[in-house]
Amino acid sequence: MKRILIATALALALGFAAAGASAQYTGPSAVPVMTVKALQADGKDDQHAVLRGKIVSSVGDERYLFSDGTGQMKVKIKARLWPAQKPVDAQTTVELVGEYDKKLIGESHFDVKEIRLQ
Incomplete structure (x- = not known):
């Protein structure tokens, strides 16, 4: 009987943990929506930002x-960040949440942490 109670409690705890892991916050954020032009002109290395627009092409190697x-x-x-519920193409408007990786030498880029479909 004791084993059954422990197993049940463990199953419930794992179920609640999994349910919480799939939830997403959709309210307002302190991270600003920026334009590419503004981020490239004034952005700082590791600056958090949100970009709104379209992914127009793949250039290889997760870029x-x-x-x-x-x-x-x-x-x-x-690859794990792409939404499973709907494919994204060059006509899909997205919000990209992430950090600006500003390079002194080489090409700067935006490191995406989350994709939101619009």
């Missing part, structure tokens, strides 16, 4: 070309 109408920037998106 994509992103455009928001003010400019274009390479973004790095890990």
